[in-house]
Amino acid sequence: MNARLLNWFKFSSPATFYPLAGRLVPIFTLIAVALIGVGLYMSFFVAPTDYKQGEGYRIIFVHVPAAWMSMFIYLIMAFWAGLGLVFNTRLSGMMTRALAPTGAIFAFLALWTGAFWGKPMWGTWWVWDARLTSELILLFLYLGYLALQGAIDDTRRADRAGALLVLVGVINIPIIYYSVQWWNTLHQGATISMDNGSKMGVTMLWTMLIMALGFWAYTIAVALVRVRSIILEREADTTWVSELAEVRR
Amino acid sequence: MSVAEFFDMGGYALYVWGSFGVTALFMVIEPIMLRGHRRAVLQRISRIVRMKAEEKV
Numbered sequence: 001m002n003a004r005l006l007n008w009f010k011f012s013s014p015a016t017f018y019p020l021a022g023r024l025v026p027i028f029t030l031i032a033v034a035l036i037g038v039g040l041y042m043s044f045f046v047a048p049t050d051y052k053q054g055e056g057y058r059i060i061f062v063h064v065p066a067a068w069m070s071m072f073i074y075l076i077m078a079f080w081a082g083l084g085l086v087f088n089t090r091l092s093g094m095m096t097r098a099l100a101p102t103g104a105i106f107a108f109l110a111l112w113t114g115a116f117w118g119k120p121m122w123g124t125w126w127v128w129d130a131r132l133t134s135e136l137i138l139l140f141l142y143l144g145y146l147a148l149q150g151a152i153d154d155t156r157r158a159d160r161a162g163a164l165l166v167l168v169g170v171i172n173i174p175i176i177y178y179s180v181q182w183w184n185t186l187h188q189g190a191t192i193s194m195d196n197g198s199k200m201g202v203t204m205l206w207t208m209l210i211m212a213l214g215f216w217a218y219t220i221a222v223a224l225v226r227v228r229s230i231i232l233e234r235e236a237d238t239t240w241v242s243e244l245a246e247v248r249r
Numbered sequence: 250m251s252v253a254e255f256f257d258m259g260g261y262a263l264y265v266w267g268s269f270g271v272t273a274l275f276m277v278i279e280p281i282m283l284r285g286h287r288r289a290v291l292q293r294i295s296r297i298v299r300m301k302a303e304e305k306v
Contacts, residue, residue, distance in 0.1 A: 043269075044255075055259035059268045066272065105275050113268040120264050222279055229287045232294060242298045246291055 012089045014231045015240045021224040028221035035214030042207040059117040060204070065212040067110035069219060070138060071173055073103035078170045081163035093159025094234065096166060097149055098227035102219050104142035110135055122186055130179035131187035134172060141169040155234060
Protein backbone atom coordinates (compact mmCIF):
# COMPACT_ATOMS: atom_id res chain seq x y z
CA MET A 1 0.00 0.00 0.00
CA ASN A 2 1.49 3.34 -0.94
CA ALA A 3 1.88 6.26 1.43
CA ARG A 4 -0.94 8.40 0.10
CA LEU A 5 -3.53 5.64 0.43
CA LEU A 6 -2.33 4.96 3.96
CA ASN A 7 -2.78 8.62 4.78
CA TRP A 8 -6.42 8.60 3.67
CA PHE A 9 -7.20 5.56 5.74
CA LYS A 10 -5.61 7.24 8.72
CA PHE A 11 -8.13 10.10 8.46
CA SER A 12 -11.01 7.69 8.08
CA SER A 13 -10.56 6.78 11.73
CA PRO A 14 -12.95 8.79 13.94
CA ALA A 15 -10.23 9.43 16.52
CA THR A 16 -8.01 11.26 14.00
CA PHE A 17 -10.87 12.88 12.09
CA TYR A 18 -12.49 14.42 15.17
CA PRO A 19 -9.69 16.95 15.92
CA LEU A 20 -9.12 17.62 12.20
CA ALA A 21 -12.82 18.46 11.76
CA GLY A 22 -12.60 20.70 14.81
CA ARG A 23 -9.80 22.70 13.21
CA LEU A 24 -11.66 23.01 9.88
CA VAL A 25 -14.97 24.28 11.32
CA PRO A 26 -13.88 27.89 12.07
CA ILE A 27 -12.19 28.18 8.65
CA PHE A 28 -15.33 27.17 6.74
CA THR A 29 -17.55 29.23 9.03
CA LEU A 30 -15.48 32.30 8.20
CA ILE A 31 -15.58 31.55 4.46
CA ALA A 32 -19.36 31.01 4.62
CA VAL A 33 -20.04 34.25 6.50
CA ALA A 34 -17.80 36.27 4.16
CA LEU A 35 -19.21 34.81 0.93
CA ILE A 36 -22.86 34.96 2.00
CA GLY A 37 -22.31 38.52 3.24
CA VAL A 38 -20.88 39.59 -0.11
CA GLY A 39 -23.54 37.55 -1.93
CA LEU A 40 -26.39 39.23 -0.05
CA TYR A 41 -24.96 42.67 -0.70
CA MET A 42 -24.70 41.87 -4.40
CA SER A 43 -28.19 40.31 -4.42
CA PHE A 44 -29.82 43.54 -3.32
CA PHE A 45 -27.50 46.40 -4.21
CA VAL A 46 -25.35 45.37 -7.15
CA ALA A 47 -27.43 43.03 -9.31
CA PRO A 48 -29.66 45.09 -11.63
CA THR A 49 -33.45 44.92 -11.77
CA ASP A 50 -34.66 42.28 -14.22
CA TYR A 51 -36.44 43.68 -17.27
CA LYS A 52 -39.18 41.04 -17.15
CA GLN A 53 -39.60 40.14 -13.49
CA GLY A 54 -38.61 43.40 -11.80
CA GLU A 55 -37.30 42.97 -8.26
CA GLY A 56 -39.12 39.65 -7.87
CA TYR A 57 -36.38 37.75 -9.68
CA ARG A 58 -33.97 38.34 -6.76
CA ILE A 59 -35.39 35.17 -5.23
CA ILE A 60 -33.09 33.38 -7.68
CA PHE A 61 -30.11 34.20 -5.45
CA VAL A 62 -31.36 31.89 -2.71
CA HIS A 63 -33.54 29.56 -4.77
CA VAL A 64 -30.91 28.27 -7.18
CA PRO A 65 -28.08 27.83 -4.63
CA ALA A 66 -30.47 26.02 -2.26
CA ALA A 67 -31.68 23.75 -5.06
CA TRP A 68 -28.09 23.02 -6.18
CA MET A 69 -27.04 22.22 -2.63
CA SER A 70 -29.99 19.89 -2.13
CA MET A 71 -28.73 17.85 -5.10
CA PHE A 72 -24.98 18.11 -4.38
CA ILE A 73 -25.42 17.06 -0.76
CA TYR A 74 -27.35 14.01 -1.88
CA LEU A 75 -24.54 13.05 -4.28
CA ILE A 76 -21.94 13.45 -1.53
CA MET A 77 -24.08 11.33 0.78
CA ALA A 78 -24.25 8.69 -1.95
CA PHE A 79 -20.44 8.83 -2.26
CA TRP A 80 -20.00 8.22 1.47
CA ALA A 81 -22.73 5.58 1.46
CA GLY A 82 -20.97 3.68 -1.34
CA LEU A 83 -17.60 4.02 0.38
CA GLY A 84 -19.12 2.72 3.61
CA LEU A 85 -20.64 -0.31 1.92
CA VAL A 86 -17.43 -1.18 0.06
CA PHE A 87 -14.76 -0.50 2.68
CA ASN A 88 -16.92 -0.87 5.77
CA THR A 89 -15.36 2.24 7.31
CA ARG A 90 -17.17 3.62 10.34
CA LEU A 91 -16.67 7.26 9.44
CA SER A 92 -18.57 6.92 6.14
CA GLY A 93 -21.86 6.17 7.84
CA MET A 94 -21.33 9.07 10.22
CA MET A 95 -20.63 11.47 7.33
CA THR A 96 -23.75 10.30 5.49
CA ARG A 97 -25.80 10.83 8.63
CA ALA A 98 -24.22 14.24 9.30
CA LEU A 99 -25.10 15.58 5.83
CA ALA A 100 -28.72 14.43 5.67
CA PRO A 101 -30.45 17.07 7.86
CA THR A 102 -28.71 19.91 5.99
CA GLY A 103 -29.68 18.32 2.68
CA ALA A 104 -33.27 18.09 3.84
CA ILE A 105 -33.22 21.75 4.85
CA PHE A 106 -31.93 22.83 1.44
CA ALA A 107 -34.48 20.63 -0.37
CA PHE A 108 -37.21 22.24 1.71
CA LEU A 109 -35.83 25.73 1.06
CA ALA A 110 -35.65 25.06 -2.69
CA LEU A 111 -39.34 24.14 -2.63
CA TRP A 112 -40.28 27.00 -0.32
CA THR A 113 -38.48 29.74 -2.25
CA GLY A 114 -39.76 28.13 -5.45
CA ALA A 115 -43.32 28.48 -4.20
CA PHE A 116 -42.69 32.12 -3.26
CA TRP A 117 -41.34 32.70 -6.73
CA GLY A 118 -44.01 30.70 -8.52
CA LYS A 119 -46.90 32.56 -6.92
CA PRO A 120 -46.14 36.01 -8.40
CA MET A 121 -44.69 34.73 -11.71
CA TRP A 122 -46.85 31.69 -12.57
CA GLY A 123 -49.83 32.57 -10.41
CA THR A 124 -49.61 29.43 -8.30
CA TRP A 125 -47.66 28.25 -5.24
CA TRP A 126 -47.44 24.70 -6.50
CA VAL A 127 -47.97 22.56 -9.60
CA TRP A 128 -47.42 18.83 -9.97
CA ASP A 129 -44.83 19.31 -12.68
CA ALA A 130 -41.77 17.14 -13.19
CA ARG A 131 -39.18 19.48 -11.68
CA LEU A 132 -41.21 20.33 -8.59
CA THR A 133 -42.39 16.78 -7.99
CA SER A 134 -38.93 15.23 -8.32
CA GLU A 135 -37.52 17.84 -5.91
CA LEU A 136 -40.31 16.94 -3.47
CA ILE A 137 -39.29 13.28 -3.79
CA LEU A 138 -35.72 14.35 -2.94
CA LEU A 139 -37.00 15.92 0.29
CA PHE A 140 -38.84 12.68 1.09
CA LEU A 141 -35.66 10.67 0.39
CA TYR A 142 -33.77 12.76 2.95
CA LEU A 143 -36.58 12.41 5.49
CA GLY A 144 -36.95 8.70 4.73
CA TYR A 145 -33.21 8.16 5.24
CA LEU A 146 -33.33 9.99 8.59
CA ALA A 147 -36.38 8.04 9.72
CA LEU A 148 -34.86 4.71 8.69
CA GLN A 149 -31.54 5.53 10.37
CA GLY A 150 -33.35 6.59 13.53
CA ALA A 151 -35.54 3.49 13.62
CA ILE A 152 -32.65 0.98 13.79
CA ASP A 153 -30.84 0.77 17.14
CA ASP A 154 -27.74 -1.06 15.93
CA THR A 155 -25.71 1.77 14.33
CA ARG A 156 -23.84 -0.58 11.96
CA ARG A 157 -27.12 -1.91 10.60
CA ALA A 158 -28.64 1.54 10.52
CA ASP A 159 -25.69 2.77 8.45
CA ARG A 160 -25.97 -0.14 5.99
CA ALA A 161 -29.72 0.20 5.56
CA GLY A 162 -29.40 3.96 5.20
CA ALA A 163 -26.58 3.62 2.67
CA LEU A 164 -28.71 1.30 0.52
CA LEU A 165 -31.63 3.71 0.60
CA VAL A 166 -29.38 6.62 -0.35
CA LEU A 167 -27.83 4.69 -3.24
CA VAL A 168 -31.16 3.56 -4.65
CA GLY A 169 -32.43 7.14 -4.40
CA VAL A 170 -29.53 8.50 -6.48
CA ILE A 171 -31.61 7.74 -9.59
CA ASN A 172 -33.72 10.76 -8.64
CA ILE A 173 -30.86 13.25 -9.09
CA PRO A 174 -30.52 13.03 -12.90
CA ILE A 175 -34.33 13.00 -13.06
CA ILE A 176 -34.42 16.36 -11.24
CA TYR A 177 -31.59 17.77 -13.32
CA TYR A 178 -32.98 16.76 -16.73
CA SER A 179 -36.69 17.05 -15.82
CA VAL A 180 -36.95 20.44 -17.53
CA GLN A 181 -35.64 18.92 -20.77
CA TRP A 182 -37.40 15.55 -20.68
CA TRP A 183 -40.86 16.83 -19.89
CA ASN A 184 -42.90 19.91 -20.67
CA THR A 185 -42.76 21.75 -17.39
CA LEU A 186 -43.83 25.09 -16.07
CA HIS A 187 -40.39 25.42 -14.53
CA GLN A 188 -37.95 27.28 -16.76
CA GLY A 189 -35.01 25.46 -18.35
CA ALA A 190 -31.51 25.46 -16.93
CA THR A 191 -30.12 28.98 -16.63
CA ILE A 192 -26.63 27.58 -16.48
CA SER A 193 -26.07 24.34 -18.31
CA MET A 194 -23.02 22.18 -18.71
CA ASP A 195 -23.08 22.32 -22.50
CA ASN A 196 -24.48 25.77 -23.30
CA GLY A 197 -22.83 27.95 -20.72
CA SER A 198 -24.88 30.71 -19.16
CA LYS A 199 -27.87 32.67 -20.44
CA MET A 200 -27.88 35.33 -17.76
CA GLY A 201 -26.13 38.62 -17.08
CA VAL A 202 -22.59 38.48 -15.73
CA THR A 203 -23.39 40.32 -12.47
CA MET A 204 -26.39 38.10 -11.78
CA LEU A 205 -24.35 35.01 -12.55
CA TRP A 206 -21.53 36.01 -10.20
CA THR A 207 -23.97 36.85 -7.43
CA MET A 208 -25.55 33.44 -7.76
CA LEU A 209 -22.18 31.66 -7.82
CA ILE A 210 -20.92 33.55 -4.77
CA MET A 211 -24.08 32.66 -2.86
CA ALA A 212 -23.74 29.03 -3.97
CA LEU A 213 -20.12 28.90 -2.78
CA GLY A 214 -21.19 30.46 0.51
CA PHE A 215 -23.84 27.75 0.89
CA TRP A 216 -21.15 25.16 0.18
CA ALA A 217 -18.92 26.50 2.94
CA TYR A 218 -21.92 26.66 5.27
CA THR A 219 -22.79 23.04 4.51
CA ILE A 220 -19.22 21.87 5.15
CA ALA A 221 -19.02 23.76 8.47
CA VAL A 222 -22.40 22.51 9.67
CA ALA A 223 -21.76 18.91 8.58
CA LEU A 224 -18.39 18.90 10.35
CA VAL A 225 -19.92 20.16 13.59
CA ARG A 226 -22.63 17.52 13.34
CA VAL A 227 -20.23 14.70 12.54
CA ARG A 228 -18.17 15.64 15.61
CA SER A 229 -21.23 15.19 17.81
CA ILE A 230 -22.03 11.88 16.11
CA ILE A 231 -18.45 10.69 16.64
CA LEU A 232 -18.65 11.59 20.33
CA GLU A 233 -21.95 9.78 20.76
CA ARG A 234 -20.84 6.64 19.00
CA GLU A 235 -17.35 6.50 20.50
CA ALA A 236 -18.44 7.51 24.00
CA ASP A 237 -17.00 4.34 25.55
CA THR A 238 -13.51 4.71 24.07
CA THR A 239 -10.46 5.91 25.95
CA TRP A 240 -9.62 8.67 23.45
CA VAL A 241 -13.01 10.32 23.99
CA SER A 242 -12.73 10.12 27.77
CA GLU A 243 -9.33 11.82 27.52
CA LEU A 244 -10.54 14.77 25.42
CA ALA A 245 -10.09 18.18 27.06
CA GLU A 246 -13.74 19.11 26.43
CA VAL A 247 -14.92 15.90 28.12
CA ARG A 248 -12.58 16.04 31.14
CA ARG A 249 -13.33 19.70 32.01
CA MET B 250 -33.82 54.70 -3.62
CA SER B 251 -35.51 55.18 -0.25
CA VAL B 252 -35.57 52.60 2.54
CA ALA B 253 -39.31 52.08 2.10
CA GLU B 254 -38.82 51.55 -1.63
CA PHE B 255 -36.10 49.04 -0.91
CA PHE B 256 -38.29 47.01 1.43
CA ASP B 257 -41.19 47.16 -1.00
CA MET B 258 -39.09 45.32 -3.63
CA GLY B 259 -41.15 46.76 -6.47
CA GLY B 260 -44.32 45.21 -5.04
CA TYR B 261 -42.75 41.79 -4.55
CA ALA B 262 -42.00 42.35 -0.84
CA LEU B 263 -43.90 39.30 0.45
CA TYR B 264 -42.24 36.96 -2.04
CA VAL B 265 -38.69 38.28 -1.87
CA TRP B 266 -38.60 38.64 1.93
CA GLY B 267 -40.59 35.44 2.38
CA SER B 268 -37.84 33.60 0.49
CA PHE B 269 -34.78 35.31 1.94
CA GLY B 270 -36.30 35.45 5.43
CA VAL B 271 -37.13 31.77 5.75
CA THR B 272 -33.76 30.79 4.25
CA ALA B 273 -31.96 33.02 6.75
CA LEU B 274 -34.07 31.64 9.59
CA PHE B 275 -33.08 28.05 8.80
CA MET B 276 -29.41 28.90 8.29
CA VAL B 277 -29.28 30.69 11.65
CA ILE B 278 -31.31 28.14 13.63
CA GLU B 279 -29.45 25.07 12.37
CA PRO B 280 -26.02 26.11 13.76
CA ILE B 281 -27.62 27.21 17.06
CA MET B 282 -29.36 23.84 17.45
CA LEU B 283 -26.13 22.04 16.57
CA ARG B 284 -24.25 23.94 19.25
CA GLY B 285 -26.92 23.03 21.80
CA HIS B 286 -26.76 19.41 20.75
CA ARG B 287 -22.98 19.31 21.05
CA ARG B 288 -23.16 20.79 24.55
CA ALA B 289 -25.73 18.19 25.60
CA VAL B 290 -23.63 15.33 24.20
CA LEU B 291 -20.47 16.59 25.91
CA GLN B 292 -22.31 16.99 29.21
CA ARG B 293 -23.71 13.47 29.06
CA ILE B 294 -20.36 11.91 28.19
CA SER B 295 -18.37 13.78 30.81
CA ARG B 296 -20.89 12.74 33.45
CA ILE B 297 -20.47 9.09 32.46
CA VAL B 298 -16.68 9.43 32.40
CA ARG B 299 -16.72 11.00 35.88
CA MET B 300 -19.00 8.25 37.23
CA LYS B 301 -16.70 5.58 35.88
CA ALA B 302 -13.66 7.28 37.42
CA GLU B 303 -15.37 7.36 40.81
CA GLU B 304 -16.29 3.69 40.58
CA LYS B 305 -12.66 2.76 40.13
CA VAL B 306 -11.51 4.66 43.23
